[in-house]
Amino acid sequence: MVKDLLRGRRQEAGVRSQEEEGKYFSPVTSHQSPVTSHQSPVPSTQLPGAKTSMIPQHSITSDPSINISEISENACDKPEEACGVFGIYAPEQDVAKMAYFGLYALQHRGQESAGIATFNGHYVHQHKDMGLVSQVFNETILEELVGNIAVGHNRYSTTGSSRKVNAQPAVISTRLGHLALAHNGNLVNTIQLREELLQSNVHLLTTTDSEMIAYAIAEEVNAGADWLEGAIRALHRCQGAFSLVVGTPDGIMAARDPNGIRPLVIGTLDSDPVRYVLASETCGLDIIGAEYLRDVEPGELVWITEKGLTSHRWNQQPQRKLCIFEMIYFARPDSVMHHETLYSYRMRLGRRLAEESPIEADIVFGVPDSGIPAAIGFSQASGVAYGEGLIKNRYVGRTFIQPTQSMRETGIKMKLNPLKDVLYGKRVVIIDDSIVRGTTSRKLVKALREAGASEVHMRISSPPVTHPCFYGIDTDTQDQLIAAKMSVADIAKKLEVDTLAYLSWEGMLEATREDTNSFCSACFTGDYPVAIPEQVKRSKLMLEKATV
Numbered sequence: 001m002v003k004d005l006l007r008g009r010r011q012e013a014g015v016r017s018q019e020e021e022g023k024y025f026s027p028v029t030s031h032q033s034p035v036t037s038h039q040s041p042v043p044s045t046q047l048p049g050a051k052t053s054m055i056p057q058h059s060i061t062s063d064p065s066i067n068i069s070e071i072s073e074n075a076c077d078k079p080e081e082a083c084g085v086f087g088i089y090a091p092e093q094d095v096a097k098m099a100y101f102g103l104y105a106l107q108h109r110g111q112e113s114a115g116i117a118t119f120n121g122h123y124v125h126q127h128k129d130m131g132l133v134s135q136v137f138n139e140t141i142l143e144e145l146v147g148n149i150a151v152g153h154n155r156y157s158t159t160g161s162s163r164k165v166n167a168q169p170a171v172i173s174t175r176l177g178h179l180a181l182a183h184n185g186n187l188v189n190t191i192q193l194r195e196e197l198l199q200s201n202v203h204l205l206t207t208t209d210s211e212m213i214a215y216a217i218a219e220e221v222n223a224g225a226d227w228l229e230g231a232i233r234a235l236h237r238c239q240g241a242f243s244l245v246v247g248t249p250d251g252i253m254a255a256r257d258p259n260g261i262r263p264l265v266i267g268t269l270d271s272d273p274v275r276y277v278l279a280s281e282t283c284g285l286d287i288i289g290a291e292y293l294r295d296v297e298p299g300e301l302v303w304i305t306e307k308g309l310t311s312h313r314w315n316q317q318p319q320r321k322l323c324i325f326e327m328i329y330f331a332r333p334d335s336v337m338h339h340e341t342l343y344s345y346r347m348r349l350g351r352r353l354a355e356e357s358p359i360e361a362d363i364v365f366g367v368p369d370s371g372i373p374a375a376i377g378f379s380q381a382s383g384v385a386y387g388e389g390l391i392k393n394r395y396v397g398r399t400f401i402q403p404t405q406s407m408r409e410t411g412i413k414m415k416l417n418p419l420k421d422v423l424y425g426k427r428v429v430i431i432d433d434s435i436v437r438g439t440t441s442r443k444l445v446k447a448l449r450e451a452g453a454s455e456v457h458m459r460i461s462s463p464p465v466t467h468p469c470f471y472g473i474d475t476d477t478q479d480q481l482i483a484a485k486m487s488v489a490d491i492a493k494k495l496e497v498d499t500l501a502y503l504s505w506e507g508m509l510e511a512t513r514e515d516t517n518s519f520c521s522a523c524f525t526g527d528y529p530v531a532i533p534e535q536v537k538r539s540k541l542m543l544e545k546a547t548v
Contacts, residue, residue: 128169151169217246
């Protein structure tokens with residue numbers, strides 16, 4: 001039984017020891033006001049004001065969308081990102097438009113930049129820029145992106161690396177033609193890999209680890225390997241989290257790291273011939289009518305060509321360590337992971353939260369949108385009426401993934417508005433999926449009190465986030481995580497809530513109904529499945545403090 005495997009588990013559901021109470025729950029508190037050119041540049045065509053390019057495949061040229069003046073002299077930004085990737089192999093189809101809609105469905109995974117590269121015969125076409133998918137692309141641009149293979153990418157970054165030059169896909173020239181790479185995740189051996197590439201006289205044009213992976217593949221191909229062998233050799237040089245889609249003139253590849261930390265799925269379009277789709281989440285398949293086939297497995301590379309799909313286990317010791325934060329918050333609720341929608345999982349989190357930390361109240365509601373499923377589950381288990389207490393301006397992006405603290409503070413003022421008629425004189429329970437920095441939560445509580453709520457109780461459908469993520473989610477350094485510095489009781493006081501409770505680590509994992517060892521929960525425990533070099537920890541801390 002799963003519960004027998006969990007350490008420190010009490011036999012009675014939802015019952016905690018006194019020591020556990022202090023870890024996850026705060027009792028009632030008073031609230032106070034308080035690519036380098038080796039040959040002549042090749043001809044390219046470009047729409048007015050656009051960054052679309054057509055590059056003959058067998059030349060070696062710089063990426064025309066890169067403005068070298070935008071790169072700092074030492075290019076020392078920490079390469080870290082969490083994104084959405086999309087790929088499609090569909091001869092005789094409008095692959096650019098399909099990629100557009102796929103990225104549109106994955107917009108929640110990255111709102112800073114977007115890009116698409118397509119392959120047809122002797123040319124690779126690309127367009128990428130800062131902004132949302134709907135801002136970066138239009139019909140004219142998409143018409144220029146012709147081919148039978150497309151690779152797409154949405155991006156968000158950590159502080160200091162939100163630049164046009166870092167937009168993906170990364171397009172690199174090789175002896176076999178160009179490759180276009182889209183990456184979700186973050187490497188932890190970037191310092192070592194960068195040194196290896198620089199020693200090979202590779203001129204890195206961006207500050208991302210994604211470009212390093214692309215150049216590592218190109219280096220292996222230029223040394224004599226074919227596309228498949230070159231990619232496999234390069235993957236063995238990478239450590240950390242990566243879900244990759246790589247387009248080439250001959251086909252498209254997808255690969256995951258040995259732990260499968262970031263998601264990546266395969267879908268099919270039609271049956272004769274079969275056309276394949278790759279996406280970070282199943283919602284990217286649904287939008288274009290593709291049928292989910294399976295996940296790309298940890299340590300697997302799939303190679304899709306005119307001959308079909310072949311699977312290659314490039315790592316013989318894989319283990320499943322899917323990021324639990326994908327399930328709690330990051331992925332869309334209608335996406336399927338572990339054979340069910342994440343909406344269902346998040347509702348179970350809410351039910352378990354009600355069992356562990358009950359409270360008498362008049363209404364419960366979630367912070368839209370990510371807190372809503374858990375709030376419904378909480379209501380079902382507790383009997384507290386579910387309602388809407390906050391209205392969301394849906395034309396504002398997530399506060400969590402904006403790249404600077406000042407933008408986050410501005411964002412919450414624009415994003416949520418309390419319903420005064422619903423809240424006035426009521427004892428309210430507000431459910432959120434997590435508290436990372438506390439910026440949003442404190443402003444929300446203040447707004448609820450100003451709207452007339454008589455009591456504000458906060459429940460969080462995950463444990464306290466106490467450790468930074470080095471695998472591609474922007475949870476900052478440990479000194480910026482509120483739960484790493486303060487007890488639950490102190491956080492409650494800072495947020496000015498009457499009570500605050502987090503879901504237990506055991507409750508979170510039990511709700512998955514899967515092997516509890518098959519998830520990465522390092523942001524809650526500090527137990528990293530891939531060791532983090534001390535130099536990486538220090539460099540991240542130095543960078544973040546220098547750029548805040």
